[in-house]
Amino acid sequence: MPAIAKVVVDIAPLNKEFDYKIPDKLLGRLSLGARVSVPFGRSTVSGFVVGFADRSGHGHLKDIGSIEEEAVSIDESMLRLVRWMGEYYCSSLEQAIRTVLPSAVRRKGARFRKQMFVSLSSPNGVCLQSKDLSTKQNVVVELLRNQGCKSLTELTSELGITSAPVLALQKKGLVSIASQSVRRDPLAGRNILPTEPLKLMKEQGEALCVIRRIIDLLASEAEGQNAKGGEAGKKRQGESSVVLLHGVTGSGKTEVYLQAIDSVLRNGSGAIVLVPEISLTPQTLERFIGRFGSNVAVLHSHLSDGERHDEWHRIRDGHANIVIGARSAVFAPVKKLGLIVVDEEHEPSYKQEDAPRYNARDVAVMRGLMENCVVILGSATPCLESWANVKKEKYQLVRLSRRVDKREMPLMRIIDMRVETERTGRMAVFSRDLLEAIRVRLERAEQVILFLNRRGFACSLTCPRCGHVAVCSQCSVSYTYHYEDDKLRCHICGNSKSVPGKCPGCGDLEFKFTGVGTQRIEKIVQKCFPHAHVQRMDADVTSRKDSYERILGDFKSGKTNILIGTQMIAKGLHFPNVTLVGIVYADLSLHMPDFRAGERTFQLLAQVAGRAGRGDTQGEVIVQTYTPFNSAVQAARRLDYDGFCDQEMAFRKELGYPPFKHLICITIKGQSDEKTSFCCKALVRELKKKLLSNVVMSDSAPAPLRRAKGFYRWQVMLRCTSTGVTTRIVKDVVNGFKFPKGITCSVDVDALNLM
Ligand code: ADP
Ligand code: ZN
Numbered sequence: 001m002p003a004i005a006k007v008v009v010d011i012a013p014l015n016k017e018f019d020y021k022i023p024d025k026l027l028g029r030l031s032l033g034a035r036v037s038v039p040f041g042r043s044t045v046s047g048f049v050v051g052f053a054d055r056s057g058h059g060h061l062k063d064i065g066s067i068e069e070e071a072v073s074i075d076e077s078m079l080r081l082v083r084w085m086g087e088y089y090c091s092s093l094e095q096a097i098r099t100v101l102p103s104a105v106r107r108k109g110a111r112f113r114k115q116m117f118v119s120l121s122s123p124n125g126v127c128l129q130s131k132d133l134s135t136k137q138n139v140v141v142e143l144l145r146n147q148g149c150k151s152l153t154e155l156t157s158e159l160g161i162t163s164a165p166v167l168a169l170q171k172k173g174l175v176s177i178a179s180q181s182v183r184r185d186p187l188a189g190r191n192i193l194p195t196e197p198l199k200l201m202k203e204q205g206e207a208l209c210v211i212r213r214i215i216d217l218l219a220s221e222a223e224g225q226n227a228k229g230g231e232a233g234k235k236r237q238g239e240s241s242v243v244l245l246h247g248v249t250g251s252g253k254t255e256v257y258l259q260a261i262d263s264v265l266r267n268g269s270g271a272i273v274l275v276p277e278i279s280l281t282p283q284t285l286e287r288f289i290g291r292f293g294s295n296v297a298v299l300h301s302h303l304s305d306g307e308r309h310d311e312w313h314r315i316r317d318g319h320a321n322i323v324i325g326a327r328s329a330v331f332a333p334v335k336k337l338g339l340i341v342v343d344e345e346h347e348p349s350y351k352q353e354d355a356p357r358y359n360a361r362d363v364a365v366m367r368g369l370m371e372n373c374v375v376i377l378g379s380a381t382p383c384l385e386s387w388a389n390v391k392k393e394k395y396q397l398v399r400l401s402r403r404v405d406k407r408e409m410p411l412m413r414i415i416d417m418r419v420e421t422e423r424t425g426r427m428a429v430f431s432r433d434l435l436e437a438i439r440v441r442l443e444r445a446e447q448v449i450l451f452l453n454r455r456g457f458a459c460s461l462t463c464p465r466c467g468h469v470a471v472c473s474q475c476s477v478s479y480t481y482h483y484e485d486d487k488l489r490c491h492i493c494g495n496s497k498s499v500p501g502k503c504p505g506c507g508d509l510e511f512k513f514t515g516v517g518t519q520r521i522e523k524i525v526q527k528c529f530p531h532a533h534v535q536r537m538d539a540d541v542t543s544r545k546d547s548y549e550r551i552l553g554d555f556k557s558g559k560t561n562i563l564i565g566t567q568m569i570a571k572g573l574h575f576p577n578v579t580l581v582g583i584v585y586a587d588l589s590l591h592m593p594d595f596r597a598g599e600r601t602f603q604l605l606a607q608v609a610g611r612a613g614r615g616d617t618q619g620e621v622i623v624q625t626y627t628p629f630n631s632a633v634q635a636a637r638r639l640d641y642d643g644f645c646d647q648e649m650a651f652r653k654e655l656g657y658p659p660f661k662h663l664i665c666i667t668i669k670g671q672s673d674e675k676t677s678f679c680c681k682a683l684v685r686e687l688k689k690k691l692l693s694n695v696v697m698s699d700s701a702p703a704p705l706r707r708a709k710g711f712y713r714w715q716v717m718l719r720c721t722s723t724g725v726t727t728r729i730v731k732d733v734v735n736g737f738k739f740p741k742g743i744t745c746s747v748d749v750d751a752l753n754l755m
Pocket of ligand 1: 199247249250251404574
């Protein structure tokens with residue numbers, strides 16, 4: 001029996017395991033992942049047991065204090081995932097543990113909400129002598145007879161009494177008052193109609209068939225293993241348990257997920273469904289809850305700590321077998337996990353921006369592998385990394401190439417805005433074609449969506465005489481003008497200031513707005529179509545509570561004719577009466593200093609286009625661009641995913657970019673530009689000494705977003721074929737590097753955001 005436990009303490013990221021002696025009283029009682037109290041310095045802290053050993057390299061070990069029976073522990077399979085995450089994403093174990101166990105569950109004092117409940121001591125038994133009771137006491141007894149158990153607060157407020165009569169009844173032994181846990185239900189008060197499985201279309205049926213076969217295979221394997229007493233079973237004959245479900249928008253992927261979940265439930269297992277935070281709308285939740293009722297738990301960032309705590313325990317205790325949530329729901333403690341679905345698997349928001357910088361899609365695949373469950377990655381535009389895994393036969397490909405009920409894919413038209421500018425002699429926001437198309441739709445009482453991926457009024461404030469641009473003093477980006485409160489706002493740090501009366505550079509009064517944002521589009525549209533009902537949806541509007549649902553509700557009911565929005569409206573929404581989608585300025589995402597700019601543009605155009613023609617009339621998409629012959633724009637016009645991938649893969653391969661290589665982005669931040677750049681260069685020298693020769697390393701360079709929130713940012717990029725060895729070296733070098741005070745370093749493995 002091991003005498004030493006390795007413990008990670010639950011305080012600042014020390015990135016260290018400490019050895020403790022297991023005292024006799026605890027010998028044989030500690031398990032991996034257990035929560036323990038340990039002496040640390042002069043205090044006692046909480047920690048997790050992450051390993052055991054027979055001896056330690058350190059002398060004079062302290063004893064483990066006690067097991068914290070009350071506190072939540074990590075189970076063994078989760079601990080394996082934590083270890084993998086710490087290693088793969090170059091983060092400390094503490095950080096990884098914190099990510100897996102939310103603070104709402106982990107922190108001391110996290111508990112269920114208790115309420116006092118009142119019930120009759122013997123419901124039908126003792127015949128109460130009503131004359132012995134006061135009027136109020138009688139009313140209480142009467143109500144409890146009719147309604148049974150009731151919370152004390154509800155009871156007193158319903159009857160308009162204090163608790164005195166109830167307490168008096170308790171004294172007489174006629175009622176009992178007991179404390180009970182009550183669930184904090186994030187969906188309380190919603191009335192959701194139950195739904196039945198739909199009869200599947202041919203392609204949907206085939207997809208489900210493939211998925212079911214793997215589900216059954218894994219289930220029988222698990223049984224076989226149990227029969228052999230847990231001995232690791234043979235590997236499946238080369239068949240992958242990860243399915244890439246490539247289905248065009250409106251092809252009914254969700255129905256496939258729902259029926260796959262149903263199969264898993266029949267095997268007595270549970271499921272996790274990940275959706276991007278932005279798509280985690282009431283509509284999405286309703287589709288799952290409508291099918292599975294209270295068996296569904298919800299996890300997302302808008303829950304209160306109490307709600308998160310209760311949902312987490314409902315999952316852990318097996319009261320809810322299906323979890324639907326954003327990124328971090330991939331760690332939900334589902335018992336006997338049978339399936340993980342990652343919807344819109346290409347979404348960059350699955351990547352966490354703080355340590356551990358994990359990608360929930362990749363964690364899902366890893367967890368699936370560790371827990372022997374099926375993983376479905378679904379998207380209309382899978383990312384190239386997943387596509388490459390299909391080509392390498394790591395994932396199985398299943399396709400839905402047609403929309404449900406044979407609805408046509410929309411027609412896509414590209415408008416060359418350069419021609420438009422030449423014709424009118426100025427840069428127009430709307431082409432004649434788009435305006436005409438909107439007019440026709442309004443006449444036919446059909447609806448229109450206008451898309452622009454930039455909120456605010458104008459892009460920036462520029463002086464036509466000296467070229468001065470209003471730039472945030474803390475970040476190296478120009479301010480965006482916001483019409484509603486007449487303010488300049490920085491979209492990086494949120495800083496705002498009022499519009500200067502004259503140019504700070506040269507004193508000219510003709511300060512001009514250049515570029516457009518959603519607010520400006522709204523103004524123009526309203527002017528062109530004064531009778532139309534126009535609404536805007538972007539982060540500025542929806543920061544107000546409930547406005548998201550109200551705006552969508554108005555659009556769904558037909559009250560709004562034209563909806564203007566940012567990427568918030570690009571995804572998942574289903575409005576049958578929308579027959580026209582206008583993409584006002586497609587080039588916005590193309591000119592990002594990022595090698596994924598083409599992929600992002602293709603995805604965005606295809607997703608936005610997916611909002612058109614979801615009803616009986618064929619939809620039309622009009623794309624305005626200054627670079628009409630760009631390959632991503634052209635591929636999107638033909639909705640040619642395969643063609644786009646072939647071309648993009650060739651480009652990535654030639655340059656040695658992902659998915660052919662892993663990309664590790666190291667960012668150094670500090671308030672002094674010189675110090676930051678100096679550190680970055682020094683770090684590069686250290687890395688050069690240790691890294692293997694096949695790792696490609698860039699020179700240190702200022703990040704595209706050179707300054708943000710007052711901090712200068714310098715970067716170095718590594719590209720390598722396999723991450724394991726490289727991340728270990730990077731971790732060692734970074735941990736061993738003496739960064740001066742005020743300089744921080746972050747390592748982002750498989751980085752998506754290169755800004
Ligand atoms: P996707 O997620 O692929 O964009 P959805 O799952 O949102 O597509 O499906 C689009 C619409 O088609 C939804 O309203 C859905 O209820 C409906 N639908 C899906 N499958 C079927 C089916 N087999 N029969 C009839 N309607 C279906
Ligand atoms: Zn700023």
